[in-house]
Amino acid sequence: MPSIVNRGADWFRSIGTEKSPGTAIFSIVGNVKFPGLVEIAMGTTLRTLIFDICGGIANKKAFKAVQIGGPSGGCLSDVFLDTPIDFDSLTQAGAMMGSGGMVVMDEDSCMVDVARYFLDFTQKESCGKCTFCRIGTKHLLDILDRITKGEGREEDLTILESLAKDIKQGSLCGLGKTAPNPVITSLKYFFDEYVAHVREKRCPALKCRALIAYYIDLDRCARGCEVCVGSCPVEAIFTTKGRKKAIDQAKCVKCGECMAVCPKEYDAVRKVSPPSLAPIIERPPEEKIKEGA
Amino acid sequence: MVKITVDGKELEVEEHLTVLEACLKNGIFIPHLCFLKTRPHPHASCRLCFVSIEGYDRPVTSCTEKVRDGMVVRTDTPEVRSLQKSAFKLLMSLHPCHAKICPTEKPCLLMRIAKHLGVGLNPKPLEYIDRGLPDLVDFGPLYYVPNRCVLCAKCIHTCRSINQKPLLTFARRGIMTMVAYFDGGDGDADVCSNCKACVEICPVAALLPKSAFPSSVEK
Numbered sequence: 001m002p003s004i005v006n007r008g009a010d011w012f013r014s015i016g017t018e019k020s021p022g023t024a025i026f027s028i029v030g031n032v033k034f035p036g037l038v039e040i041a042m043g044t045t046l047r048t049l050i051f052d053i054c055g056g057i058a059n060k061k062a063f064k065a066v067q068i069g070g071p072s073g074g075c076l077s078d079v080f081l082d083t084p085i086d087f088d089s090l091t092q093a094g095a096m097m098g099s100g101g102m103v104v105m106d107e108d109s110c111m112v113d114v115a116r117y118f119l120d121f122t123q124k125e126s127c128g129k130c131t132f133c134r135i136g137t138k139h140l141l142d143i144l145d146r147i148t149k150g151e152g153r154e155e156d157l158t159i160l161e162s163l164a165k166d167i168k169q170g171s172l173c174g175l176g177k178t179a180p181n182p183v184i185t186s187l188k189y190f191f192d193e194y195v196a197h198v199r200e201k202r203c204p205a206l207k208c209r210a211l212i213a214y215y216i217d218l219d220r221c222a223r224g225c226e227v228c229v230g231s232c233p234v235e236a237i238f239t240t241k242g243r244k245k246a247i248d249q250a251k252c253v254k255c256g257e258c259m260a261v262c263p264k265e266y267d268a269v270r271k272v273s274p275p276s277l278a279p280i281i282e283r284p285p286e287e288k289i290k291e292g293a
Numbered sequence: 294m295v296k297i298t299v300d301g302k303e304l305e306v307e308e309h310l311t312v313l314e315a316c317l318k319n320g321i322f323i324p325h326l327c328f329l330k331t332r333p334h335p336h337a338s339c340r341l342c343f344v345s346i347e348g349y350d351r352p353v354t355s356c357t358e359k360v361r362d363g364m365v366v367r368t369d370t371p372e373v374r375s376l377q378k379s380a381f382k383l384l385m386s387l388h389p390c391h392a393k394i395c396p397t398e399k400p401c402l403l404m405r406i407a408k409h410l411g412v413g414l415n416p417k418p419l420e421y422i423d424r425g426l427p428d429l430v431d432f433g434p435l436y437y438v439p440n441r442c443v444l445c446a447k448c449i450h451t452c453r454s455i456n457q458k459p460l461l462t463f464a465r466r467g468i469m470t471m472v473a474y475f476d477g478g479d480g481d482a483d484v485c486s487n488c489k490a491c492v493e494i495c496p497v498a499a500l501l502p503k504s505a506f507p508s509s510v511e512k
Contacts, residue, residue: 128444128463128470133342135383136469139419161492166379169351169372172339 016042071097074185110207133176213275
């Protein structure tokens with residue numbers, strides 16, 4: 001502000017692009033090395049912002065998506081990295097400037113789950129006045145919920161698309177008009193992830209709890225190490241015949257604690273999707289006798 | 294008077310009217326639930342009365358558009374129908390239709406709309422949403438049926454303009470929004486018992502006088 005007052009509006013307008021002059025302040029969070037508030041000139045590309053200014057994706061992961069404009073903004077994939085950040089380009093891509101919020105997501109983010117998360121927010125925000133926002137967002141959320149639980153049906157994909165479009169067009173106020181954006185953009189740019197959830201009951205990012213399973217790689221597990229057993233909140237980990245550890249899939253609640261505590265030098269806990277890929281290891285009989293006694 | 298064209302038909306209408314009123318007056322049916330003549334500002338919440346107007350890039354609700362001379366309106370474009378069907382299906386997903394026990398005069402407004410749009414009274418392909426609301430809510434002299442209510446707010450407006458008191462109001466929010474009864478003492482219950490304007494204005498029989506109920510239900 002002081003520099004605008006000192007140097008005048010013409011100076012401020014000389015920064016940025018013709019249609020979106022000046023600068024914008026973004027709050028960048030998520031899987032970047034240096035999250036925080038950044039003021040950039042309009043027209044800076046997403047790549048410059050994410051990879052140069054914010055240091056790129058943390059933990060050597062790959063970039064997957066960036067969600068721009070708060071809960072009702074859109075999720076853009078890597079093909080949009082060279083899009084300049086200004087009002088028109090973002091709107092054209094299906095996102096928006098909105099509140100200047102930017103969530104960067106790495107390869108471990110499931111886009112269906114992300115859409116579900118944002119819809120959960122907007123659905124709760126709906127005031128309940130108009131039909132589309134009040135009931136429509138609830139249906140979108142219910143369908144996304146179903147898909148992340150592995151209960152998605154083929155027709156859900158077409159319903160999601162047409163309902164989201166109708167809510168966007170038919171709602172009374174701005175909340176409903178923008179609430180379906182996360183669904184519309186993730187369907188558009190990450191359709192294969194939806195398809196994997198619905199047709200193969202598989203979560204490619206290994207995020208949706210109902211669609212994954214943990215197992216212990218017996219070749220990597222160390223004899224006698226008991227760290228995972230202690231961490232498991234539901235006593236799903238048992239000792240196999242070879243004195244290694246295995247997970248009882250019927251008991252496992254997929255919290256991921258064992259994976260987090262397994263010592264780095266062993267790194268024996270694996271995550272797979274769909275859950276049927278996890279090898280089934282029987283509990284040794286003596287354990288059963290103990291349980292019964 | 295202004296001249297407008299609706300679905301190719303030229304109409305001469307009074308200039309203060311909305312597109313919806315002008316059409317209804319001339320026998321052109323546009324689906325609507327929340328429109329109420331006596332309301333100074335349209336509620337515009339049901340999202341059923343969409344029309345296409347030349348010069349607009351998307352369908353607009355006809356209850357919020359005033360007629361203008363030379364306006365060209367279409368009530369049945371594919372975009373309009375798609376939005377109307379979608380809104381109607383959404384409403385029906387909270388309104389399980391039990392025509393046999395429903396006390397509305399048949400065909401009710403929802404049935405007329407369904408017939409006009411050429412759709413059934415079910416929410417297909419959407420599913421019914423169970424909000425866990427009770428079948429009947431006690432409103433003092435009235436019963437309220439939340440799973441029938443379409444939240445058109447006609448009852449709330451009518452009650453306020455007749456009784457000058459906010460006996461009915463909206464409660465909760467989002468998907469859980471429902472109408473609520475507020476008895477502030479001071480003879481409010483008597484005012485309500487002697488009126489029943491809300492019962493008459495309700496298009497879906499979501500408000501019923503207790504006296505109309507068989508004693509077996511009333512407990």
